[in-house]
Amino acid sequence: MNIVVCVKYVPDATAERQFESDHTVDRVGVDGLLSELDEYAVEQALQLREKRDGEEIEITALCVGPEQATDAIRKALQMGVDKGVHVVDDAIAGSDSLATSLVLAKAVEKIGDVDLVMCGMASTDASMSVVPAMLAERLGLPQVTFASAVESQGEVFRVRRDGDTATEIVEGRLPMVLSVTDQTGEARYPSFKGIMAAKKKPLESWSLSDLGVDAEKVGLSAAWSAVEDTEARPPRSQGEIVTDEDGSGAKALVDFLASKKFI
C-alpha cells in the first residue's frame, strides 16, 4: 500500500506570529515547524503499518512550502516515514488553499499509485480545514475526514466523526483521502534511532514544472481571495485580580457579574 501524508510547515504558535507587508503569513522570519495537527496524521499512518504486519506499506511525507519546510518533512522522517517529497518553488509563495490543493493533488498524481492520502484536521496557522476536502474533489477520491478514531480491514476504512450535533460512523474504500483529528491519539516522539535513520532517507525536491503546474495558477497574484488588511488585536489589559479568603472571592465575583449586568 502507498500512503502519502500531507504535512505543512507552519510558524511556531508559541512564537510571535506576524504578517508580511503584503499580508501573507511570515514563514521565514518566525521559527517554523511541522504543524502539530499533521503529526497525528503521521502517527496514524505509522500505526496502520504496524497493525498490518506483513503487508508492504510505503509512507511518503509530502510538503509544499519554502526551503525551510524541509524541517517539517525531516520531522516526519524521524518519526518513521520512509521518504519525503518537497514541492518548492518561489512562485508558490502566497498561494491560497485552492492553489495549494492543486499543487498537492498534482504531486500525489506524480508520486503515483497512491492508495491513501492522509492529512491533519487543520493547519495551526490558517486553520481553514479545507485542503483535505479540496484534495478529494480534485483527485476524485472518497473523502473520509475529521476522523477521531480509525479502523480498517483490507480496503475498507471505518472512522468516527464527531460532528456538531451527532457522532457519525463513516465508511469508505481505498483509494481515498483521510483526515484525522487530535483525538486519534498522541503522536510519538522521534527516537534516537529514528533521528539517525532519517538522515539517510530519500528526500526529493520538485518544482512546479516537474508537476506540470503553470506558475501563473499559483502564488499570491493568482489567489482568489485578497486580504485587504491585517491588524494586531490590541492586547487585553489585565483587570482586577482578587485573592479568595473565606468566601470573599465568590462575593467579589458575584459583584463583578452584577456590575456588568450578567445577573
Next chain:
Amino acid sequence: MTEILVLVDHVDGAVRKPTLELLTIARRLGEPSAVFIGADASQAIESLKKYGAEKVYVVDDADMATYLVAPKAEALQQLVEKTSPGAVLISSNAEGKEIAARLAVKLDSGIITDAVDVQSDGGTPVTTQSVFAGNFTVTAKVTQGTPIITVKPNAATPEAVDGAATEEKVEVSVSDGAKTAKIIKSEPRKASGRPELTEAAIVVSGGRGTGGNFEPVEQFADSLGAAVGASRAAVDSGWMPHAFQVGQTGKTVSPQLYVAAGISGAIQHRAGMQTSKTIIAVNKDEEAPLFELVDFGVVGDLHAVLPAATEGVTERKG
C-alpha cells in the same frame, strides 16, 4: 436584486440558529434565498420565513444525508449555476467548511472561512476573520467567481423580519462518485438542556483544576444560564466528551462572558476563547497565564469559589 444563497444547517428539519444569522447577513448583501437539503422542509420554511428568506430552494432528498459532504456540494453547485448568486453563505462548522471547499473547486471560485463578520461593499462581501489565536484581525474579499464564505456562529444577531419564503423544489443529480463516503451510523448528541456551546452568550469552562469533578462548573453555569465547556486537559483525562472542548482543536467560542475555572490558559485554549467580550478566571495558581487576559480574576480554589458564587447568583436573581 442579487440572490444570496444560504445553506440551511438543520437537524431533522429544525433550523439551527447560525443559519438565521446567515439570513441576516445575506440581507446586507442582497436577497436571501435559503437552500434546504433533506426530507420534509415544512418546519424549516416556517422559521426561514420569519428571518427574511425570500425564497427557499428545497432539495427533497433524504438519501443525501447518508453520504459525507460531496453530494451537498454537488447540489449547491447546480443551484449556483442556475441562480448566479452574489455569494454563497455556509455555517462554519466541519461539514460546512468542507462543502464550501469542494464547491470552491467545482466553481473556480474564491473561498473565505471562519468569518466573524461580513459587511457589504456595494454588494461585495467584505469579511472579518480572527486569526493566530485571536491575536490578529484580517479583512478580506473574494476576487474570483462566486464568493463562498463560511461564517462562524454569533457573527450577527438574527433579525426577525418577514420574508416571502417562496418554496421552489429543485431536482439535482448526484454523481456516483459523490456517494463513496457513506455514513453508516449517526448518533445524535444527547440534549443537555443547556445552550449550545458555540451559540451561548455565557460559557463556563472547567479544566485540570476541577480534578474531574465538573459539578461546581455545571451548577455555576446553570445559575447563569450558560453553556459548559472544557479544556483539552479535562477532555484528554476523560472527564468531559470532546464535543465540549474549547480551543484550537475543539470549538471556538466568542461569548459575551467566558468563565474559565481551573484552566491555566495554554495558547491552544486561548485560541478558542480569546475573542470573548468579558473573561473571568478562577484558579488556585496565581501564576496561571490566563490571568493575563482576564477582566476579573479570583485566585482561589474553584471548589470553594464556584459553589459560593452559584449561591450568590441565585440569591441575586431571586
